[in-house]
Amino acid sequence: MCVHGLGYVGLPTAAAFAASGHEVVGYDVDETLRAQLAAGEVHVDEPELEDLVHRALDGGTLTISDEVVPADFHLVCVPTPFDEETTDADLSAVRAAGTSIADVLEHGDTVVLESTVPPRTTTDVFGPILEESGLGAGEEFHLAYAPETVLPGNVVTELLENDRIVGGVDADATDAAASLYDGIVDGEIHRTHSPTVAEFVKLVQNTYRDVNVALANELATIAADYGVDSRETIALANNHPRVDVLQPGPGVGGHCLPIDPWFLGADSDRLDLIERARAINEGMVAYVGDLLEAGLGSLEGAKIAVLGVAYKGNVGDPRKSPGLALARHLQERTETTGSEPRSPVEVALHDPYVTDQTIDLESLESALDAADGVAIVTDHDEYERLTPADFDDEPSGPPVVVDSRAILDTDRFEDAGYPVRTI
Ligand SMILES: NC(=O)c1ccc[n+]([C@@H]2O[C@H](COP(=O)([O-])OP(=O)(O)OC[C@H]3O[C@@H](n4cnc5c(N)ncnc54)[C@H](O)[C@@H]3O)[C@@H](O)[C@H]2O)c1
Ligand SMILES: CC(=O)N[C@@H]1[C@@H](OP(=O)(O)OP(=O)(O)OC[C@H]2O[C@@H](n3ccc(=O)[nH]c3=O)[C@H](O)[C@@H]2O)O[C@H](CO)[C@@H](O)[C@@H]1O
Secondary structure (H helix, E strand, O other): OOEEEEOOHHHHHHHHHHHHOEEEEEEOOHHHHHHHHHOOOOOOOOOOOHHOOOOOOOOHOEEEEEEEOOOOEEEEEOOOEEOOOOOOOOHHHHHHHHHHHHOOOOOOEEOOOOOOOOHHHHHHHHHHHHHHHOOOOOOOOEEOOOOOOOOOOOHHHHHHHOOOEEOOOOHHHHHHHHHHHHOOOOOEEEEEOOOOHHHHHHHHHHHHHHHHHHHHHHHHHHHHOOOHHHHHHHHHHHHOOOOOOOOOOOOOOOOOOHHHHHHHHOOOOOOOHHHHHHHHHHHHHHHHHHHHHHHHOOOOEEEEEEEOOOOOOOOOOOOOOOHHHHHHHHHHHHHHOOOOEEEOOEEEEEEEOOOOOEEEEEEEEHHOOOOOOEEEEEOOOOHHHHOHHHOOEEEEEEEEEEOOOOOHHHHHHHHHHOOOOEO
């Protein structure tokens, strides 16, 4: 098996197949990454992953290659980002992987695309590139789409336990891909007759979650207008057997939920609720800004500690981070030029998990020191344990605290004279 792309999805996938006895060759275009992996350095921080990769490398079933090799199975796990302006999917990595597979493709091989893509990508974009090999999809090689659904923070477990959906260009392709996953997956393998259905299903899953979070966010802002606690109302509403509202927060981050819904618009102009949901979720940082401003009177010249740059709790991934979006929003909000000179806000960022050297992070003490306002953006366990003693009691009084995840012990803070605003 040759696995193309050794990131959050490809590396665990390659290691899991190798650990189950397949002979796996991992290929990534990133030379530095290949060298690190070959030396046993695992760059994706996930429970159990390092062990799994080491077992596969030490056992000799996983090797890292600097070229694409002929293989019975090619699994493609390359990135599919999007253009922020146009919201179009960037399929350049999928195309490049297709071209390099076409060079080594042989009669009877199976090619499976796992990357998240707009509907019809497998048949209309990826397939034709593979056919430049001279072999026909369906007739001479098997082609299928099988989306990955692993949850960051629990990738290894979900890789082995989640159900899989497999859609091939014909029944033989579906069977070939399904039998591969059947070997390692405890969940059910659901077969469908077309790659486009499987592509669509993946986008439905992430769109459902994004829209449901948007509903929770909108309800939270409405609840505040009525002076009721959004979390209590959602918990009570969810006692109904057919209601399952998600949790409000500072917006939706990561590189799946904020991106994938747009892929549904690649060949359809009917996105309406889905677009509104995106706008509501993106707008939550302005709502956090409003709460800070309401507490402080004015944001001008204020120091705001933003706690949490990772897109969600207990992971170190800052992609499409609500924390960074809040920092940008606060700065833009106070830099906007009017007739009056403005005094920009000072933002101090902290995150115990993020290791990205391009982000200017401070220690917790330094971020909180003399802060006028504190926004808790990520639900890291460390923040849940914060107490009033961790906040610097300035002569000007305690900071305005906006706990956008409602993780602090609010009563304890209130008793200590630190009113906490939640979403
Ligand atoms: N991360 C997740 O939780 C998750 C879950 C489900 C689906 N997905 C989807 O899976 C795909 C991969 O996501 P990821 O998070 O693993 O991305 P990633 O950025 O972590 O890893 C992708 C890797 O592919 C490599 N690459 C780029 N072009 C290549 C090529 N032509 N050939 C070989 N390697 C190449 C990159 O160098 C990188 O190391 C995306 O479509 C993503 O939307 C991600
Ligand atoms: C359908 C689904 O489950 N898909 C998962 C998703 O993984 P993810 O890590 O991106 O997903 P989440 O954990 O939902 O986080 C996203 C953001 O939403 C915020 N959020 C969440 C719940 C809530 O009630 N309120 C919130 O505000 C949260 O803080 C964070 O910013 O996409 C992966 C790639 O396709 C999938 O593989 C994986 O199955």
